[in-house]
Amino acid sequence: MNTRHFFWRLLLYRPAYYFANLFSWMVIHMVPLLPGLITKAFFDDLEGSADFPYGVEGLMALFVGVALARIILIAVGCWTDGGYRFRVSMLLRRNMLAHVLKEPGAKAIPCSPGEAISNFRDDVDQTEEAMSWSVDMFGLIGFVAVSSYILISIDAQLTFFVFVPLILVVTAAQIATARIQKYRAASRAATAKVTGSISEMFANVQAIQVAGAEGRIVRRFERLSDERRKMMVKDKLITESLSSVFTNSVNLGTGLILVLAGYKMRSGSFSVGDLSLFIYYLTFVTQLISNVGNFMTFYKQMAISFTRLKQMLQGAPAKLLTLPAYIGIGKRKETDADHTEQASLTRPVVSSSGPSGASISLPAEPLRLLEANGLTYRYPETGRGIENISLRLPRGSFTVVTGMIGSGKTTLLRALLGLLPAEAGEIRWNGRHVRTPADFFVPPQSAYTAQIPRLYSDKLRNNILLGLPETGDSLTQALHVAVMEDDVAHLAHGLDTMVGPRGVKLSGGQVQRTAAARMLVREAQLYVFDDLSSALDVETERKLWERLFQTRGQATCLVVSHRKAALSHADHIIVLKDGTIEAEGTAEQLLASSASFRQLWYGDESQAGGA
Numbered sequence: 372m373n374t375r376h377f378f379w380r381l382l383l384y385r386p387a388y389y390f391a392n393l394f395s396w397m398v399i400h401m402v403p404l405l406p407g408l409i410t411k412a413f414f415d416d417l418e419g420s421a422d423f424p425y426g427v428e429g430l431m432a433l434f435v436g437v438a439l440a441r442i443i444l445i446a447v448g449c450w451t452d453g454g455y456r457f458r459v460s461m462l463l464r465r466n467m468l469a470h471v472l473k474e475p476g477a478k479a480i481p482c483s484p485g486e487a488i489s490n491f492r493d494d495v496d497q498t499e500e501a502m503s504w505s506v507d508m509f510g511l512i513g514f515v516a517v518s519s520y521i522l523i524s525i526d527a528q529l530t531f532f533v534f535v536p537l538i539l540v541v542t543a544a545q546i547a548t549a550r551i552q553k554y555r556a557a558s559r560a561a562t563a564k565v566t567g568s569i570s571e572m573f574a575n576v577q578a579i580q581v582a583g584a585e586g587r588i589v590r591r592f593e594r595l596s597d598e599r600r601k602m603m604v605k606d607k608l609i610t611e612s613l614s615s616v617f618t619n620s621v622n623l624g625t626g627l628i629l630v631l632a633g634y635k636m637r638s639g640s641f642s643v644g645d646l647s648l649f650i651y652y653l654t655f656v657t658q659l660i661s662n663v664g665n666f667m668t669f670y671k672q673m674a675i676s677f678t679r680l681k682q683m684l685q686g687a688p689a690k691l692l693t694l695p696a697y698i699g700i701g702k703r704k705e706t707d708a709d710h711t712e713q714a715s716l717t718r719p720v721v722s723s724s725g726p727s728g729a730s731i732s733l734p735a736e737p738l739r740l741l742e743a744n745g746l747t748y749r750y751p752e753t754g755r756g757i758e759n760i761s762l763r764l765p766r767g768s769f770t771v772v773t774g775m776i777g778s779g780k781t782t783l784l785r786a787l788l789g790l791l792p793a794e795a796g797e798i799r800w801n802g803r804h805v806r807t808p809a810d811f812f813v814p815p816q817s818a819y820t821a822q823i824p825r826l827y828s829d830k831l832r833n834n835i836l837l838g839l840p841e842t843g844d845s846l847t848q849a850l851h852v853a854v855m856e857d858d859v860a861h862l863a864h865g866l867d868t869m870v871g872p873r874g875v876k877l878s879g880g881q882v883q884r885t886a887a888a889r890m891l892v893r894e895a896q897l898y899v900f901d902d903l904s905s906a907l908d909v910e911t912e913r914k915l916w917e918r919l920f921q922t923r924g925q926a927t928c929l930v931v932s933h934r935k936a937a938l939s940h941a942d943h944i945i946v947l948k949d950g951t952i953e954a955e956g957t958a959e960q961l962l963a964s965s966a967s968f969r970q971l972w973y974g975d976e977s978q979a980g981g982a
């Protein structure tokens with residue numbers, strides 16, 4: 372899809388609104404035709420070449436009437452313009468957000484949050500601006516069509532000089548196009564870097580303080596801001612230079628008309644009324660010229676924004692951006708996409724089919740066996756990840772994935788759960804192929820605790836429940852298994868304690884156990900834990916596994932850990948090295964056969980001794 376198609380598809384989202392807006396602004400831009408004709412008739416009357424029957428009072432009444440009508444029309448135009456702009460920008464933002472939420476969790480956006488905010492805000496605004504300016508342009512073209520008919524019928528030669536500046540401007544805009552695009556892209560990229568840097572600074576205040584890096588961070592920020600300043604100045608300079616070309620070429624045209632009109636008036640072929648009409652209309656033609664220029668500039672800038680918006684889709688079809696969808700105002704249209712249609716453009720449908728092609732309806736049937744065969748994912752940036760991993764998780768089993776730092780444990784869990792898009796391999800639930808794991812591996816099928824969990828600035832209770840209704844003693848039970856009850860008892864307001872942004876008022880271990888409680892409070896058949904050991908001491912982790920074993924019933928567990936408490940209870944252990952399976956078996960078998968495993972096992976012992 373190119374920019375023209377993008378524009379056209381946005382126009383067709385709510386065509387009635389676009390055309391109502393177009394009609395309003397065409398009328399608004401064409402109303403000034405009347406005062407021009409009234410003025411001409413008045414001057415022709417003074418000159419004696421025509422009769423103006425209404426006198427000076429009538430002239431004033433006509434002017435006031437036309438002005439009032441224009442004020443009312445402009446109010447209507449603002450209403451239609453606001454309505455249309457809002458719908459276009461909301462549609463873009465809604466579709467982008469829907470796509471971001473559909474992307475595998477670990478790769479939801481291809482840039483920093485700051486850059487994504489800039490896409491959502493600035494690039495959408497830019498697009499909205501170009502759509503809105505198109506209406507003015509078409510409106511003024513209507514004015515020019517009628518006024519040129521009137522002017523040509525008075526004097527074709529002079530009319531030609533009214534339009535010469537227009538041709539000059541269009542040529543100038545075309546020549547400047549490449550520069551505008553280049554500078555606009557550079558200024559957008561520089562702005563995104565500055566916003567990205569601000570959000571990184573806020574997110575890492577503690578790390579910056581601990582490293583004593585304030586000075587360096589501020590200098591980096593100054594450098595980025597300085598870069599942005601230079602880019603913005605260049606961008607503004609070229610935009611404003613172009614705008615001054617538009618205005619001055621019009622002044623040149625005005626001068627030419629005055630010189631020519633002087634000759635013609637002396638020869639009697641041109642009346643004062645004609646001159647007033649030419650001068651009056653020229654003002655509006657001037658407006659058209661600068662509007663054409665502005666529209667072309669906005670259109671070019673929209674092309675840049677469109678490219679950046681497409682990047683947010685990470686390779687998905689660009690038509691997702693303009694897919695008609697309900698934005699929560701007015702009536703839902705038949706053409707509005709539902710979630711399924713949208714998902715089908717991103718990935719295969721949200722179902723999973725077996726060898727027979729039959730689909731699994733969600734929630735899925737109770738897990739008997741979960742299998743992954745040949746799972747592969749490599750991070751494009753480093754080429755590292757996992758390669759050809761196969762595993763089997765029978766119902767009720769406890770499987771531990773272990774291995775050295777960077778061996779691919781987190782990547783394996785994420786690829787299995789669909790949080791990273793696996794390049795190869797398949798996942799089967801009771802023998803049936805799970806085609807869209809990200810949609811499938813959610814409660815009640817599975818629940819997951821990430822290695823670095825995210826908490827919200829809210830009460831502890833809300834962070835655990837995340838909107839889930841509190842039933843019976845499920846929350847108390849989850850807190851118990853997550854070994855959180857003592858912590859809650861010591862918090863000033865217990866479960867109603869506000870945890871602060873990203874949970875900053877809790878310790879690292881409390882954050883991780885809150886996330887574990889969040890997972891455990893959800894009924895799931897498969898629980899996936901990514902390395903609780905990273906923030907829990909040996910004793911707390913041991914308690915957690917013990918409690919889980921007592922209460923989990925038939926739930927299946929897949930766990931990343933290198934702690935003996937987990938390894939010694941495991942039905943099956945997978946040892947990863949450089950993204951592949953180096954060894955697997957029970958702890959006993961691996962102690963006998965795998966040097967890496969012995970290293971992890973005895974490493975844990977020395978750690979426990981030191982603790």
Ligand SMILES: Nc1ncnc2c1ncn2[C@@H]1O[C@H](COP(=O)(O)OP(=O)(O)OP(=O)(O)O)[C@@H](O)[C@H]1O
Nearest residue numbers: 750752753755756775776777778779780781782783
């Ligand atoms: N976002 C990323 N982009 C590029 N490479 C990555 C990314 N995340 C991880 N990697 C690389 O992929 C490999 C596997 O990383 P992964 O996080 O899965 O290892 P891990 O075994 O979970 O490590 P740890 O024990 O530190 O949690 C590592 O070499 C790592 O450098």
